[in-house]
Amino acid sequence: MINVLRPDAPPLELLRRRLGGARPLRSDDVARFGSLDPEPEIHLAGEQILVAGQEPSGVRLVAAGLLAETRALNDGRRQITALRLPGDLIGAGWSHGGCDTWALTAAQTVGATPLLGTLMDPVVRFDPLRSAWAAARREDEARMADHLVRLGRLSAHERMAHLLLELHERLLRVGLASAQGFPLPLTQEVLADVLGLSIVHVNRTLQQLRREGLLVYRSGQVTLPDRDRLTDIASYVAHADPPPRRSSTRPTLHAAFAQPHG
Amino acid sequence: MINVLRPDAPPLELLRRRLGGARPLRSDDVARFGSLDPEPEIHLAGEQILVAGQEPSGVRLVAAGLLAETRALNDGRRQITALRLPGDLIGAGWSHGGCDTWALTAAQTVGATPLLGTLMDPVVRFDPLRSAWAAARREDEARMADHLVRLGRLSAHERMAHLLLELHERLLRVGLASAQGFPLPLTQEVLADVLGLSIVHVNRTLQQLRREGLLVYRSGQVTLPDRDRLTDIASYVAHADPPPRRSSTRPTLHAAFAQPHG
DNA sequence: CGTTAGTTTGACCTGTATCAAAGCAGGTGG
């Protein structure tokens, strides 16, 4: 039924891969805390999963498919603040404030509240899973900062390259990508809403990447023939390993704000 | 010494105001958990406070002055991912991943690790301070989503209006703004780096707002003569009270991503 | 086959960036 972005592994294993960032988790590291809800929920493509303002009841794990968190303006403009892939968590503490969550493709989610609830239990301290969980949260925030830079300071090309690399990295971790590429069943409209561009310009940007031999994108399947060059173009910094991000180039943030005058 | 953006209240009271969002905290709600470090730290304008990649040792409260979290690209482009005002927290769990933190003005921070550490202590459950803390984290995330929308989908004018309203709201809460305006000792370069615009364009945008009678900005002091109109222009949604953000206008996120073809 | 959602193309327009230079403090040293 859900045949695209369906991992080869069961949800719990997916969560293990996802949370095991720097140092992999053993499967009992995860299982020890309990299990996921037995009954997964199925979402149709285009279905709304979480509503802005309405505090979600708990945490759910994306088991298959692709979700998006969106903000919409009255006039129809829309911004996707995050794409959620299999292995990602949504709901309390994970979804962005004031955003709706939609299924971009047919999708499947399973409840993870009890499992992640125990994780917060006081009895548990200094546990591999717990620190993995904290690391995952930190990564999530760092990716949001990435997104801010993408929207604020990168050109359309750089943005697209950057996004593709991010998705590749994330899908790779949960076993949904190969070294060369990954499935990406997205409309150009969705890409536009992620990247803060118009549909038409997304189209042209994709074409240019193709012309440059940096991208093959056919029937929802992305191939990146030259990741190094893309990385270079996008100033992409991987998050996989510990992120030793170098600091600012400009030596100081020139200050002296004593008495500006507007 | 630090005379701009210095609250009239001591740091602990500042924290109380800041965390008491929807329902105000009583001062002993906060004090009960301990006190802040006795020894505040002074930062010169332009000084770097936290370095990207280097996990900060704990949490600090901004007691006075203005900080920025930044990401920089090799070629000198820079994006400010967040402005931190008095009352805000920085460090573990609060600062954005992979960002440097700078003092934009002379500033003062005080350690809050022990206080907020006890807050996470298991013994404490269902406490006003704890839920205020959680709400503050949620708001922080929502503001980041705001920022994403600002950069991705708003025009220069809308961005500026939106930012001014946000700052006003935040400063108001900690008692640093009046109903009409607030101090904003920022360079146009900094505004540009927040809004993802060029310095020159920030200047022109400010001028237009002035011409329209929506903004007075002199010697680091902002006045907003017509907040309602600004709110309208920017599609600004306040965060102060519980945020009942209405959902998308477009009824569905048209899907059918079965087999797109790039 | 017609319908519908998505992609592609072309022509054109505009918001914002860039470059360069001039104005304006406030701070410093003579």
Add this chain to the structure above:
DNA sequence: CCACCTGCTTTGATACAGGTCAAACTAACG
């Protein structure tokens, strides 16, 4: 007290990235 820096703001001229509009093309789907 003036003259000069220096950092910031303002202005003008010009270029370009990316938006908008409209229409044609393509491919699924019933």
